[in-house]
Amino acid sequence: MEDQYLELLKTIKPNRKLGQCFLTSRSIAKSEANFGIGKSVVEMGPGLGILTRELCRTAEKVLSIEKDSRLYGILKSSLKSKKLSLVNSDFFEVPKTRFRGIDIMISNVPYVLSSKTVFWLARMRMPAVLCLQREFVGHMLATAGSNSYSRLSVMSSLSFTITKIFDVPNSDFYPRPNVSSSLIHMKPKGTQISGNEAAIIGALMMHKKKTARNAIIDSSEEFGMKHSEIKPIASNIRGSEKRPFQLKPNELLEMARELADKISE
Numbered sequence: 067m068e069d070q071y072l073e074l075l076k077t078i079k080p081n082r083k084l085g086q087c088f089l090t091s092r093s094i095a096k097s098e099a100n101f102g103i104g105k106s107v108v109e110m111g112p113g114l115g116i117l118t119r120e121l122c123r124t125a126e127k128v129l130s131i132e133k134d135s136r137l138y139g140i141l142k143s144s145l146k147s148k149k150l151s152l153v154n155s156d157f158f159e160v161p162k163t164r165f166r167g168i169d170i171m172i173s174n175v176p177y178v179l180s181s182k183t184v185f186w187l188a189r190m191r192m193p194a195v196l197c198l199q200r201e202f203v204g205h206m207l208a209t210a211g212s213n214s215y216s217r218l219s220v221m222s223s224l225s226f227t228i229t230k231i232f233d234v235p236n237s238d239f240y241p242r243p244n245v246s247s248s249l250i251h252m253k254p255k256g257t258q259i260s261g262n263e264a265a266i267i268g269a270l271m272m273h274k275k276k277t278a279r280n281a282i283i284d285s286s287e288e289f290g291m292k293h294s295e296i297k298p299i300a301s302n303i304r305g306s307e308k309r310p311f312q313l314k315p316n317e318l319l320e321m322a323r324e325l326a327d328k329i330s331e
Contacts, residue, residue: 085176274311
């Protein structure tokens with residue numbers, strides 16, 4: 067079966083615009099699928115279905131969403147399971163109502179969609195097991211004060227408890243990427259973060275090496291204010307003399323909440 071899968075892969079020309087890179091290791095797919103035992107699972111970008119097949123064995127229900135019509139057609143004809151609902155669509159254009167009752171996302175995410183997927187999961191407060199680029203995972207797990215600490219690090223830490231399961235070598239993908247991957251488990255924390263607060267955190271981390279005061283002033287247009295209007299507010303924010311990259315995620319969230327309140331006054 068695995069030989070047949072590898073032979074089929076060789077007949078497919080990956081779509082670079084979609085960031086297609088197919089998992090070839092059935093043992094990795096089985097490890098991922100074990101997190102879906104007895105659950106309702108959503109999978110983004112099933113490709114040729116190496117993970118989908120394993121999910122159909124372990125999960126109660128599988129919603130698999132594939133944007134590429136070629137791959138959707140292959141899966142539709144080759145993979146038959148009463149547990150599987152296969153959808154041909156851009157994942158992020160699927161109505162939220164379609165995800166009601168989903169317990170977890172399990173997916174080998176295209177590298178180009180990594181950030182978008184993480185922030186979608188945060189908004190949905192959905193658990194996930196994802197295979198992502200190892201360097202990207204490093205940024206997710208980065209702590210305050212480190213060079214890799216970013217908006218992604220802050221929002222990931224605030225939104226999830228993240229456990230790295232194991233690394234996946236690039237030899238387990240076709241075509242072979244230049245980088246390795248990591249499999250992670252993400253469990254939502256339930257932290258309440260408004261859209262305004264998330265935007266403020268993003269603005270602060272965009273100027274993370276400046277003082278928070280100057281970062282806020284430099285981001286005045288994003289807040290719909292003039293420099294002269296926001297300067298007094300920025301100067302009166304607690305910790306405004308500190309630099310955002312030195313602040314822990316909870317400290318940045320507190321700062322964002324205080325700033326959001328003052329801007330709305």
